[in-house]
Amino acid sequence: MNIEILLKLIVILAPLSLAALGGATSIYAPLQHQSVDVEHWVSVREFLDLFAIARVTPGPGSMLGTLIGWKVAGLAGALTASLALYLPSSALVFAVGHVWHRHRGKKWHTALETGLAPIGSGLLFAGVVTLARVAAEGILPICIIAGVAALMMWRPRLHPFVFLLGGGCLCYGLYLSGL
Amino acid sequence: MTGDLSRWIIGHKIKAQHWRRRGKKPEGDRVEQGEKVPLGAIYRVFFEIGLFSFGGGLVAWIHREAVDIRKWMTNEEFLSGVALTQIMPGVNSTNTAIYVGQRLRGLPGAATALGAMLTGPFCAVLLAAVFYQYLLGLPGFQEAMVGVAAAAIGMLLRTGIASAKMTTKGLVPALMMVLTFIAVGILRYPLIPVVCVMGPISVALAFWRTPSVPEERA
Known part of the structure; x- marks a missing residue:
């Protein structure tokens, strides 16, 4: 059964x-x-x-x-x-x-790699937009997205968990304060 | 004149390296430094990534660990892997983990990375299922999750910017990147056909521009 x-x-x-x-x-x-x-x-x-x-x-x-x-x-x-x-x-x-x-090291492999890399980059940016459309309504999430990106450029070695926790706490705090 | 001379010398250096590299067969499951990454390290990294994966910024995190911090692979290797695995079925993040694990340690590496990515979420999702009425009822829980997801998207944006800086040395790759972004991100064309059109074009242009001896990778 x-x-x-x-x-x-x-x-x-x-x-x-x-x-x-x-x-x-x-x-x-x-x-x-x-x-x-x-x-x-x-x-x-x-x-x-x-x-x-x-x-x-x-x-x-x-x-x-x-x-x-x-x-x-x-x-x-x-x-x-x-x-x-x-x-x-x-x-x-x-x-x-x-x-x-x-096939690492062959010419066609190198070409595939250098050719596909910018496509991968483009897909990363597309992912940002697609996810933001679903998950981020309103001005606050947009600010968090931009803020985290800027902070990570400034301090690339900061642990990602810090950002996730910070984003969560910020929204929770604003919820508590009734905004 | 001196420019020609130095180019001639550099060309010969690259050729020599090329022949040396061809002498020993490149092996798929080894990092180029010849040093094996322990399976434990692979498990630790991907377990952590899997456990804290809210909102889908995961590829960014994998990039940070594998390329930025640990230097397990080059930026081009990683990004081409992203393009390659995104057009295949399955979840992007676990596919990318398999790609990285396989590059480092072959089948054991891939299995370790996949298992590590799923252990945390598997336990978390079952725990949450047991307690979910309570969780969803918590005041502010869903609001807080919006913030967590936004932070994850921010990480993805930063990785996009950093990787774009490294890959698009020149007008053609930059154009390829922007066109892909517009097609998928703005016009919302389905991903698979876009990659199937843009991929071959970009690769053909790259092949045409690749010198017959492979450029030395950093």
Whole structure:
């Protein structure tokens, strides 16, 4: 019975792992469909709660799958769901990386590296804008973003946790003071 | 005249280095200094990053640890890895961790980095699931999380600026970077097609500009 559920988790989540192009956001919809409508593992309300938990805890948003595994089959379900979600895509990255690292030093590899690096930079900036659109409404988060970036340039060795804590405390303080 | 002479000498130096490098086969799982990074160190770094990963500024943090502080790899190596792993399925941050771990120690390194990235969040998410009604009910909790996420985005912005300074030595790479940013960040074109178009163009231009002997890397 339990094994059956675990197998079902693998069958549903492993393909989603390979379909998760561009991160966790692309698997929310199919995950919801499968776990709520098809398998009736969780109710819509529960799904939304789990989604909120995955957002406020550290780690990727696809930890939502881990939570659903935990909901249906306890710790074994959580572990199974995590492995099913991360192993397939990770194996693919590893395989491509293997080929990539093996040809280090060749001319085409150097060209690929110097050619792809600015694309990577551009994607970092795009990530800033995309995330800010979702997570930062209003003037305060924008100020924090700019402030942290400036502070990090000034003091690059300061521990990132300091910035995260500072940002959290600032918003919490403003909340307490009623702004 | 003297300029020509020095260029000729430097050219020969680079060629000599090139041949020396070709003599010994480059191995994928070793850092160039020949020193192996301990798996424990990989685990520590990525465990910490995973545990404090709020809001998605993670690639910035990995860049800070692997490139800025520990000098595990060059900026170009890291960024090309970012471009490479972003077009593959899965979470960007864990993909980047696998890329770095693999570069340092092959399969054990990649497995260590992935495991370390996920241990903290795995435990945190289960703990939170147990206590979540209480957490969400805490006054100010969600407001504080907005601040944490904004700080993480700020870190990402700083990494973008720092990496842009290092990679875009010249008009062409700068143009490639700006076009990619506009397409994905402003116009919100889907990432995969953009990289599939911009990537080959940028690489072709880089190939054309790469001298037939590889430039010495810092």
